[in-house]
Amino acid sequence: MIGRSEKSPANHMSATSLVDITVGDAHYAIDVRYVHQVINPLPLTALPQLNAAFVGVAAFRGSTLPVIDWRILFGVPASTNRNTKWVVVNSRGSLVGLVVDSVEGVFSATNEDIGPTPNFGHVDTQRRLLGVTSNNGNLVFLVDGLYLEDLAHAAVKSPVQLPGVSPDVSPAISPAVLPAVLPAVLPPVRNEP
Numbered sequence: 001m002i003g004r005s006e007k008s009p010a011n012h013m014s015a016t017s018l019v020d021i022t023v024g025d026a027h028y029a030i031d032v033r034y035v036h037q038v039i040n041p042l043p044l045t046a047l048p049q050l051n052a053a054f055v056g057v058a059a060f061r062g063s064t065l066p067v068i069d070w071r072i073l074f075g076v077p078a079s080t081n082r083n084t085k086w087v088v089v090n091s092r093g094s095l096v097g098l099v100v101d102s103v104e105g106v107f108s109a110t111n112e113d114i115g116p117t118p119n120f121g122h123v124d125t126q127r128r129l130l131g132v133t134s135n136n137g138n139l140v141f142l143v144d145g146l147y148l149e150d151l152a153h154a155a156v157k158s159p160v161q162l163p164g165v166s167p168d169v170s171p172a173i174s175p176a177v178l179p180a181v182l183p184a185v186l187p188p189v190r191n192e193p
Contacts, residue, residue, distance in 0.1 A: 015108040018142070020135050021087060021100040024076035027140040028100075029109075029133070034148050036090040038103050041080065058097065060088070067097040068151065076101075091149040107135045114142060 018029035019038070039060075044067060046056040053072040058065045067086065071078040083102040088095050114131040130142040 015110050017106055017108055018133075018135075018140075019087065019106055020104040020138075020140055021070075021085075022102045022104060023070050023074050023100055026074075026076075027104065027135065027138045028070075029107075029135070029140045029142050030087065030089065030148065031145055032106060034089045034091060034145055036088040036095055039086050039088060039097075041084055041086055041099070042097075055099065060095070060097070063095070065095055065097050067099060069099040071099065071101065089148055091151075096151070104135070109133045109135075109142075117141070 017032040019032055019035050021028050021030065042058040042060065042065075044056045044058050047054075053068050053070075055067050055069045055072070058067055065088065069078055078099070081101075085100055085103045086097040087100055087103065088097050114133045117129045117131050128144055128147045130144045133140050133142065
């Protein structure tokens, strides 16, 4: 797994499988080991006065899936079309849906294929990205797995304040009351075989 918290493997040629996603015109890659599933958007229940990037929750396989719109998170205008997908990531045992413009597929990269992240002048942007590589002629920015873990953890535990994102509204719902609020706003879940 390519990540900040790990030492470079002795075999520098070992490849990591990455999921190529688009947000606006930019390509990003998520280590396939974080990806639980790629799905078409589900009916979404918006919750009032949460962080703008936290767009709501959806019923997913008998549980409640928090959903974060990466377009809002990265400052890209959100527009839904037939290519829009949700990348369901698994982090620390929690599933979180990430809304992206498209999923281009899976590709492999070695440590030698990855260059340093350009200096964007914004510390949080630097923290989100591990480096840059290419796939099918496109520059692809590698998303840090630790950032995904932080984001997923925050979405489940405290959707009012997501890491690295300033809330556009003042929080009126305490994360502690979300378990009591969610059943009232979500439709009943049908357990299908």
